Amino acid sequence: MTERPVERGEVPIALAQIATCPGQLRHNLDRHLRMLEAARTAGARLVVFPELSLSGYLLAHGVLELALAADDPRLAPLYEASRELAILVGLPLREPGGGISNAALLLEGGELRGVHRKLYLPTYGMFDEGRYFVPGPGLQPLECSLGRFGVLICEDAWHLSSSVLLAQAGAEAFLVMAGGPTELDADVEPAGGRRWHWLVGATAITAVRPVFFANRCGWEEGILFGGRSWAVDARGRALADTAPALEEALVTAPFSRADAAFARTLLPIPFMERLDLWRTALERRHA
């Protein structure tokens, strides 16, 4: 499909699929500013960057050098750019009380509107996040002038309970920021991109919310990331063409608060969640 024109009541959200380099903040910041310029030209009101977009993903103990506080002066160009459009950016966040989070900052109007700290830190296979980051304390939608967004950082989205809880907490749409490594198999697209396509679609239709998915592409330390950034509405209809796997790309997709509200009124699936079953499971585990 081709991107359809933005209609009345819709705002364009841009997905900035970039290739970052661990330890090269200036290079990475440069990619952000270039994408922000393109997003502005495309009329976007919110730009979503991938996970750890400012630092790169395979930092390991490099987080000790590269973690930034939310008010670090090196973030000034992004705060400045957020006067024109909202920005969701990923970084290793230096916590005031110690520890470093794998975090997302929502910036708008030159100010910090909200922070999401990744809940699920994969520490298996090739992943070692639990070694370098502390997990986030909870899930709350982040709010800016465009709406209330549930922000999910990569592995957060692989736990479908995250989107259920965010839906119940009033999220109108999900912004998924991923640094999804991939392997190659017989398919014409990387295996990781295929899995994300299913996962993003499943999240949208089970939580009955649009999902805007921004993934990394490119290589870091010999690890390939799978791109294929994409957006889908609450019924599983694509809101934009899927980005290519291997190249940087800016995808723009329309978000309509009114359409989203109508869909979740028609299909109140997340509100039917049997939380009593969760309680039973918790009680059984703690018995």
Add this chain to the structure above:
Amino acid sequence: MRELPPVHIPLLAEALTRFLAEELRAAGLRRWVVGLSGGIDSAVAAALAVRAVGAEPVEALALPGPTSSPESLEHARLVADGLGIRLDIVDLGEAGRAFASTLDIREDRLRFGNLLARMRMTTLFDRARRDGALVLGTSNKSEILLGYSTLFGDAAASVQVLGDVWKTHIFELARFLGTPEVVVSKPPTADLWPGQTDAGELGFDYPTADPVLHWHHEGGMTRDDLVAAGFPESLVEGVLHAYRRNRFKWRPTVIARVSSSCINVDRILPRNPR
């Protein structure tokens, strides 16, 4: 019998091409140096480098030793000409003989083979230093897992672009990249002495070994699982023996940790900070 799962060759080629471009960018360098043996692996690695950065920044070296086959040099030239890259010939024959004599290697073919592999590595890194280049490794996954490589010789390189690619797929990549057919179809050889072939030394060829390696290394199948799946017992024993015996080559070295800041243990850091 279980087969090696296929891989999408054009996507693989495209991804590896981009890897080679990004590695140079991240390192702040502009050139690749590659040793062309006249064999398929170095031909494929060089072709990917040319796709990544163009022909001019790719320097090929042919590094014949005292007993290298003249055919290898012809094939290296064929590959270089096909890719439009410059080929320098650095004849290691005399130096190899002299060094072997100094070390009193005599007729020990294995020691001599290792020596020559390390002299080639020395030459490639020297050239890389001179020209501000990275050394492009040409080892593939099959030979790394089977240990059919020389530690700090062909196993040493700035990056191993083919190190996660099965030899079976290298043949497909080579045809996709237009590698001369004579290079693709000749039996793989380290060319360290006349008549040497990988299969002759290993006891099996790569297309036969790759499915066994895959289903053990990635698929988690044990020796008994593999035999039950129909692989010949002698093949499974041979492959798994080489797989276990050569595992020390996976990591070039290990540092004895006596502090809480041991390099690559307590401090794993990005290679190219700026």
